[in-house]
Amino acid sequence: MLQGEHIQLRALEDTDLEFLYAMENDTDVWEVSSTVTPFSKFVLEQYLENAHRDIYEVKQLRLIIETVENQYTVGCIDLFEYNPQHHRVGVGLVIFNKAERAKGYGAESLKLVGRYAFEHLQVHQLFANITEDNAASIRLFEKVGYKKAGVKKDWVFIKGTYKDEILYQFFNPNVKGL
Incomplete structure (x- = not known):
């Protein structure tokens, strides 16, 4: 279990x-x-x-986000497309209960999973793919230090509309030269 001040990340x-x-x-x-x-x-x-099953085998890991105080499940955070050769992994996050959003759980989860990925998986970078209209996710990832790296034009087709998808990256702060 990965524990922060207000939330903990645990296995399914x-x-x-x-x-x-x-x-x-x-x-x-x-x-x-x-x-x-x-x-x-x-x-x-x-x-x-x-x-x-091991992340080295299946290339992904899903963790439940729950409150420390009463162990109430608020969402999940995923590591996906883990690539040990290139030292990177994707991050996806859902705070499912709308009443639990904007309480800092997402930011704390991203920090905890980032520390886990850098220390235990030895990745050089984390990445996230966020649609251009997902303002809350963009604010969240930017708040914890992810940087916009590029835009994939008309990348996803949702409800009859093409949307751009923004690629965000966060590099291991302990690697020199960044």
């Missing part, structure tokens, strides 16, 4: 099934996850059964 548990079912089937989340079909509980149960 069987008890997370209902949370994952609600989150993965919320069409508002589909836009940021590139999902186009609902998930059954059966599929999510199988996912949970395999969630223990």
